Amino acid sequence: MAITKTDFMRGMQCRKMLWLDRHKPGLRVIPPEVQVRLDAGNDFGDRAMAMFGPYEEMTVYRPGTRIPDKQAMLARTQDALLRGVPVICEAAFSNYNNYCAVDLLRKTETGHDLYEVKNAPAVYEQFIRDAAFQYYIIRRTGLRIDRIFIVTHGPDEENPFVSNDVTKQAREYYDWINDNIWDLNRMTKEREEPDVPCGEQCSKPYECWYYGYCHGLVREPEQLTIEDWN
Template identity: 25%
Template sequence: MSKSKNTLSKSTLIRSIQCAKSLYLYKKNYDLRDKTNYTQQQVFDRGHRIGKLAQQLFPDGRDCSPPNPYSYDPSVTATRLLMERKFPVIYEACFKYNGILVALDMLTFKDGKWYAHEVKSAMRISNTYLQDAAIQYYVITKSGIELEDFFIVNVNADYIFDEQLNVQQFFKSTSVLGEIKERIPFVETTIEKAIATLDLPSAPEMPIGVHCTKPYPCDFQGLCWKNIEKDSVWYLPGISMQEKNMLLEKGIEKIDQIIITEDLNVRQKVIIQAYQQNEIYTQTEKLDEFLEDIRYPLYFFDVEAFQPAIPLFKNTKPYERIPFLYSLHYKESADSELIHVDYISEIGADARELFIQHFLKSTEKAGKIVVFNTLMEKSVLFKLANDFPNHKNEIFERIKRIIDFEIPFKELFYYHPKQQGSFSLKAIGNAILNEDEFAKSTVKAGEEAMALYNELFYFEDKNEIATKLQQLKKYCQTDTFVLSKIFEKLKQ
């Protein structure tokens, strides 16, 4: 026996809850899937690493992982044989019932009873995790095994790393037996529906919607969304999926077909009007007033931070934001040269103090510090001030000089139709500068930068690390370069 095209697993059932068409395509037209992007791959890898780490909670287990995703049956047999011998710890224990396969991270045997432990890399137990566990519980118990309890083992948000990782404290185990038992009728219905879907002669019709991205980004978006134009009502921000569906039902597919009525909010009205008239929208007085206050000399500043699930440095928590890179463009006067400086932390050591020293030195001359959306920069600087009190006063002085350059866009002092409803720096930069500066960068987004830097801790090739660090610097540099150019354009 092997994993046939109609075998269901925990993940395919979870997929079917999100969208029946996604299940069908996954099973019958697998080749139509989008390629896994870098950030998604990092999420998988992180889950795998955390799963391996959790095995230290119950050491010396026997691993029943299948040799490949298409031959689970030897793993089911191996699990059964180990259970017959009452083996105390089994990793990746596999079970099959009525064509449904599940693998459990850890199965333990103590005082004559079996306990299930499923590992999750998040700090919160979500409804999807409970559905996930309910499917596992259903298959395991239907296979004739009595489970004394079922635990979700996830990352403890309160854990603080000291000199060495304490695995017992890093993880938190929560019994979810009561909650998952309540979900068994739902599991049964889900299985019935999934089987019926797979019996269909072709993929079921399913309109695009919020389910394409929640709870997980669907990997058939490339297929289902390929004919949706950028001026479709789907890309109109600030209205619910239900409202978008209502517009579509009325035959309104494009933003420029929408009649501006009072029930739309200001942002929607501005976006629609700018689209329809293909004109820049400005509140000139407010924009002038905002820009009036920003005078040279100026620093244009951006920070990148990563959030390691497994803390790496003393006194940090899981997923804490650790700054690793900043870029500064400095301009003394309107006519002076744009000077660039940046800093990136070497892989390995805790370089937070070096980071802050470098930043303080680079910004010691007078001048406002212009940032696009200050949330990240300020939170990172406040945390550094807290963790390195010897630099506190100087950091606070820099924070006082920060100006949020997202305000004129967020408050609609300026809106360009080419922003196409987006308020990101990239969209604004492309619209105003009429050039995609980010296209020249290998790293394209903050999320990607964060994931890439995190991954470098697991790289061994020094040359490869050096190349990637340069790519990250280039990305951050583009951010502050674009910011400085947008400022100049608006000033003009």
């Protein structure tokens, strides 16, 4: 695949972050507290799958792994769309190898509504960009998207989910995404590591997993000597 939703969001936070993801992923360090938040987000997303009742999930893993089989998910999604499945979870779409998987895709009378689920109490701008990337990919496949929602925490367990309509804001990002997605594609194929000074992007909107590397707190394993280990 070329650029995924995660690639795009990370690349727009910092080009170097995305380049390191592709070329030096072994340098990443995910703090335990961040992993806890990621796991909690996955749990919240799993619960939200049933917010509209019965659904079909498109997730397929490569044999013996927890790595999504994107090609299998794309094929499974097309079959579900042809069958008119009312609610599809993790629906996969690709355009020129750029890829996304939608948390919930709900059939309407004229097309589908898109729901991006976030383990958060409110809608933040990065969430809208996240949903906008999905809208961009799906629109280019020809599937009609009527409305776009961000699902956040509800007030209590009896009302655990709130659907926030961000259709207008998300659609306004279409040209911005188109202007940047191809540039990120080219950048990931460059052999030289981008020269990006450390700055606000190291921690906003999310702390970078390469923070230690870029700030000189850790070195690449191949740079270590025998003395370093003693």
